[in-house]
Amino acid sequence: MSESLAMPGTNGKGAAAVLAVGVASVTLGVFTLAGDAIPAAASFFNVWNPTGPLSGVTGFTILIWLAAWGFLSRRWAARNVNFHRINLAALVMIAAGLLLTFPPVMDLLQGK
Amino acid sequence: MEITFRDAVTVMHGMAFGGLLLLTFSGAGIALYAICAPADSWTPAARENRFLGWYFSAMAALGWLTVFAGAYLVYPWYRARPPASTTDLSGYPQRLLMSSPTTTGWHDIGMEWKEHLAWFAPLCLTAVAYIFLRYGAQLRRYKEMRNAVIGLVALAFFAAAFAGFFGAMLNKNAPVRGGANIILMRSSHE
Numbered sequence: 001m002s003e004s005l006a007m008p009g010t011n012g013k014g015a016a017a018v019l020a021v022g023v024a025s026v027t028l029g030v031f032t033l034a035g036d037a038i039p040a041a042a043s044f045f046n047v048w049n050p051t052g053p054l055s056g057v058t059g060f061t062i063l064i065w066l067a068a069w070g071f072l073s074r075r076w077a078a079r080n081v082n083f084h085r086i087n088l089a090a091l092v093m094i095a096a097g098l099l100l101t102f103p104p105v106m107d108l109l110q111g112k
Numbered sequence: 113m114e115i116t117f118r119d120a121v122t123v124m125h126g127m128a129f130g131g132l133l134l135l136t137f138s139g140a141g142i143a144l145y146a147i148c149a150p151a152d153s154w155t156p157a158a159r160e161n162r163f164l165g166w167y168f169s170a171m172a173a174l175g176w177l178t179v180f181a182g183a184y185l186v187y188p189w190y191r192a193r194p195p196a197s198t199t200d201l202s203g204y205p206q207r208l209l210m211s212s213p214t215t216t217g218w219h220d221i222g223m224e225w226k227e228h229l230a231w232f233a234p235l236c237l238t239a240v241a242y243i244f245l246r247y248g249a250q251l252r253r254y255k256e257m258r259n260a261v262i263g264l265v266a267l268a269f270f271a272a273a274f275a276g277f278f279g280a281m282l283n284k285n286a287p288v289r290g291g292a293n294i295i296l297m298r299s300s301h302e
Contacts (some may be wrong), residue, residue: 011254014247017239018260024235032228050188054227058183065235083256090260094232094267101228103221 012076015086019072022093024065029100031057037110113299117291118189125186126279129178133233134276136171137269143167143244144265147251147258156249165245172241175234175272182230182279189288190223205286218285222278230275236268 034041035053045056099105115123143164146156156164194204201208209219240261243251251258 011257014243014254014257014260017242018257018264021235021239021264025232028228028231048184051183052191054183054187057228058179058231061231083254083260087256087260087263091263097232098229101225103224106224 010076010078010080011083012079012081013073015081015083016069016072016076018083018090019086020065020069022090022097023068024061025097026093026100027064027097028057028061029097031061032101033106033109036106113297114293114295116289116293118186118288120294121181121185122283122288125178125181126276126283129174129181130272130276130279133171133174133178133272134269136167136174137265137272139167140171140265140269144262147261151252155252158249161244161248165241165248168237168241168244171268172234172237175237175268178272179230179234183227186288187227189290190282203290205282205288208286209282215285218278218282222282226275226278226282229271232271233268233275236264236271240264240268 031041031045035045035057036042042053045053045060047059048055100109146154146160146164149155190205192204192206194201194207198204201211206219206223209215209223243257243261247254247257251261
């Protein structure tokens, strides 16, 4: 198949992949904070006892990441989206995820 | 010369998977150059573009292997709780680190961040691999998508490098050790 025939045409599927990383990042951050701050959440995330709450925090994050990616990918498959806005949204969500997983920030938010 | 089973698994997690992943970022730099270089200097052929897509796929696979091996093989040994009467904490790395104010930070900040930060690397690399495989040479047409790819690769490198650094330092201060001994080489003096 030549390169021209392989042209995807729209940027929607690429945007879906990028924004899904942002969704996964902020989800990981929120779940990490919840698992650290709320005993009931820690218990909920304790899917596999040897690994503890980390198993659920990361496992559920992966599920949400795949669901978000699949949903956005189907929705934007034939569309050209404003990629600049997608990048900005992903950047904000990734920054939030990084901050929420950083222990000193988690402690600050919990007043420790 | 021998190592314990847990040492061997930790080496597989940190050096075979994680170390190799960090090395592959040098190749990722070439891939990023390929989509950013002026068209008159280097335009990768369709085959080269496909190769770059599979290269990022291999990086993503290494990332997933690293985090899953870390979370489900090494981490349970790291966080194991010692029996109440135990005074020798050498088999319980987390408790050993937390037993001294000079080492507790390696757990409180190092491990607590590493165990979550590391997951950013395979997440980002999977998205990058998908974009390379789907768009290939067309990435040159999409400036904002190129910027996203560069940012995701940079974030993946940051996550893998920091997780690797903390992993190495944690294992220096409180090695994950135990299980059956594996003889790597017999000494000629035996």
